Amino acid sequence: xxxxxxxxxxxxxxxxxxxxxxxxxxxxxxxxxxxxxxxxxxxxxxxxxxxxxxxxxxxxxxxxxxxxxxxxxxxxxxxxxxxxxxxxxxxxxxxxxxxxxxxxxxxxxxxxxxxxxxxxxx
Numbered sequence: 001x002x003x004x005x006x007x008x009x010x011x012x013x014x015x016x017x018x019x020x021x022x023x024x025x026x027x028x029x030x031x032x033x034x035x036x037x038x039x040x041x042x043x044x045x046x047x048x049x050x051x052x053x054x055x056x057x058x059x060x061x062x063x064x065x066x067x068x069x070x071x072x073x074x075x076x077x078x079x080x081x082x083x084x085x086x087x088x089x090x091x092x093x094x095x096x097x098x099x100x101x102x103x104x105x106x107x108x109x110x111x112x113x114x115x116x117x118x119x120x121x122x
Contacts, residue, residue: 062076
């Protein structure tokens with residue numbers, strides 16, 4: 001069972017709760033980017049982009065390296081594994097429930113539809 005009280009899990013889901021940050025992560029999955037490159041597709045300031053990047057850093061989802069005046073960011077997918085594990089529990093939960101529902105509906109359909117008797121097909 002996945003530990004539900006992991007503080008890091010809270011910060012990961014907080015970070016993933018914003019569309020801008022999710023898009024930044026998708027960009028970083030393609031390779032490292034500068035803060036400016038991460039901010040470019042959005043109509044946000046560098047300061048706003050830095051706040052988003054800080055939230056991703058706090059969740060451990062990215063690493064930032066400073067080279068002179070350039071800040072390079074790269075994806076650190078490790079914390080996503082704990083989020084995936086947490087979500088997988090609920091995926092199994094709902095899959096099992098839907099399988100039960102499917103069986104019940106099939107049984108109900110079988111009871112409703114008359115079974116053809118021999119010779120009725122003529």
